Amino acid sequence: MNPWKRSEGDMEIRVVERILAANESQAKENRELLSSHGVFAVNLMGTPGAGKTAILEATLKVLGGRGRAAVVEGDVATTFDSERLARLGVPIVQINTDRFGGECHLEANMIESALAEVPLSSIDLLFVENIGNLICPAEFDLGQHANVIVLDIMGGTDKPLKYPLMFHVSQALLINKIDVADNASADVGTVTENAHRANPSLACFPVSAKTGEGVEAWVEWLLQSAGSGVARR
Amino acid sequence: MHEASIARAIIGSVCKVVAQSGLTRVSKVHLRVGKFTAVVPEALSFAFRYAAEGTPCENAALVIEEIPITFRCEDCQRDSSIEEANLVCPKCNSQRLRLLSGRELLIESVEAE
Numbered sequence: 001m002n003p004w005k006r007s008e009g010d011m012e013i014r015v016v017e018r019i020l021a022a023n024e025s026q027a028k029e030n031r032e033l034l035s036s037h038g039v040f041a042v043n044l045m046g047t048p049g050a051g052k053t054a055i056l057e058a059t060l061k062v063l064g065g066r067g068r069a070a071v072v073e074g075d076v077a078t079t080f081d082s083e084r085l086a087r088l089g090v091p092i093v094q095i096n097t098d099r100f101g102g103e104c105h106l107e108a109n110m111i112e113s114a115l116a117e118v119p120l121s122s123i124d125l126l127f128v129e130n131i132g133n134l135i136c137p138a139e140f141d142l143g144q145h146a147n148v149i150v151l152d153i154m155g156g157t158d159k160p161l162k163y164p165l166m167f168h169v170s171q172a173l174l175i176n177k178i179d180v181a182d183n184a185s186a187d188v189g190t191v192t193e194n195a196h197r198a199n200p201s202l203a204c205f206p207v208s209a210k211t212g213e214g215v216e217a218w219v220e221w222l223l224q225s226a227g228s229g230v231a232r233r
Numbered sequence: 234m235h236e237a238s239i240a241r242a243i244i245g246s247v248c249k250v251v252a253q254s255g256l257t258r259v260s261k262v263h264l265r266v267g268k269f270t271a272v273v274p275e276a277l278s279f280a281f282r283y284a285a286e287g288t289p290c291e292n293a294a295l296v297i298e299e300i301p302i303t304f305r306c307e308d309c310q311r312d313s314s315i316e317e318a319n320l321v322c323p324k325c326n327s328q329r330l331r332l333l334s335g336r337e338l339l340i341e342s343v344e345a346e
Contacts, residue, residue, distance in 0.1 A: 010260050010344040015250055019242050019264070019338040105235055136235035139271040139338070161319070165271055168320070197319055200328040 023140055026108035030115060030143025037120040040226035041128060043106075043142050045166065046150030047159070048132030051176040053081045054209035055150050056127055059222075060088045062215045066223060069125040072114045074106045076131060093117045097131065105136035108143055125226060134163040146225055148172045151191065153181045153206075160194040167198035171225070172205065174218060179208040239272060239338070240280040244290050247343050251289055256345040259293040263342045267300040268316075269335035274299065289345070302335030 018024065034041050046052050060069055070091040073082045082094045093114045097103040100110060111128065118126065128144060130137045147170040151159055154177055160167045167173070173195050178184040188206045195202050203221055207214035247262055262281075266272050274297045281295045303314045308327035315323070320330055 010346050011254065011256060013250055013254055013256075013343045013345065015246070015340045015342055017246055017340050019239060019246070019340055022242060022245070103235070103238060105238075107238065135271050139235065139239075164317075164320070165269060168269070196328070197321060199320070 020139065020141075023108045026112055027141035027143040030108055030111050031145070033115060034120070034126065034143060034145070037123075039120055039123055039126050040146070040222075041126040041142075041144040042222070043128050043130055043137070043144035043147045044150065045130045045134070045137045045147065045170070046132060046174075047134055047152060047155055050132070050150045050152040050155065051209050052129050052132065052150045053084055055174055055176060055207070055215075056085060056129060057088060058207075058209040058212055058215045059127070059219060060085075060090060062212065062219045063125075063222075066219075067124040067226070068122060069127060070118050070123045072111065072118065072126065072128045074110070074129055074131050076102055076104070081129065091119055091123070103136075104131055104133050105140050106130050106142055107140050111142045125222070134159065134166050138163075138166040138169050146171045146222075148174065150174045150176055152177050153184060153187050153191065157187050157190040157194060160191065160198050164198035167195050167202060170199065170202060172203040172218070172221060175204065175206045176209055178206045178213065179211045236272060236276040236280040237284060239277060240284040243281065243295075243340060244284055244288055246340055247293075248289055250343055251345045254345070257289055259290045259343060259345040261294045261296055261344040262290065262340065263296045263298070263344075265298050265300055265337045265339040265341050267302070267335040267337040269302045269332070270338055272338065298341070300334050300337045303333045304330040304335075305333055306330055 044052050071085055072093050074095045077096055077098045079094050082092050085092050095110050095114050149170050153175050175188050175191050181187055192204045205214055205218040278295045285291045301314045305312050306322035306327050307329035309325040311324050313323050
């Protein structure tokens, strides 16, 4: 059967619509709501175990009084990460995607519900910790102002070549666990080079969430990006 | 896995379109899917078949036209098409590229009665 041939009696309707139009329009509303409160939102993505939650802990500590933050924590199930972050005394809203069918990524409508519980008027930065995954979240705009990836240097230097889209749609890359890598500086160089093949303008920061090394440079980038007020994706 | 939510988004839009046209049974859905997206056509077709059950899209065929990754080099001004998303100009090795195609995720048309 020729798939291009129309069956007898069928009517062809031209649609030409973006498949994710509904998500994109909700994301736009989220971004407008956040911007109207002067909140800069970061969509934190990365591989499972790369240290996204540890990075958040380290970031909040280093940030100190320079910015008031809140966290939206996405997980398929459990509230372990929220419980960890709760000790840092910032507002946290948990999203469990098993309620939405166990999705492997967050979507804009989930953020919309979470935003209703975030004290937007009293924060400057919102961190959304996405589901650990280097594929799916790349395609779903949440309404963030910056996409940030966390990689674990021990997890291999070829991730940007295997998952180029995620790197292409992001503004910053945090290369974590440099304190435990034997060959950290060589590996950081290779990851950075590979990441720049997918996105030459990606800002790359070697960090250790554990020792705090490199975290200040990333926080400075974050504050500068937030301050420039440029809504980016 | 995210192909399931993309399949549901397609079915939602298509069902709306056919209802507006007073039609009830969809036979084909034509999509344009870029090669620089997080969508694997086979996985999407599989997810679509299951998500379509009990909707006007049940048993409809998903016809996916894959769109290659093409870009214009800002340095040598030449256009190229690449298979892998290795965003380097094959002609002059520049990385200053403007993507022309490959990010499409579009419903092109629907055939229904």
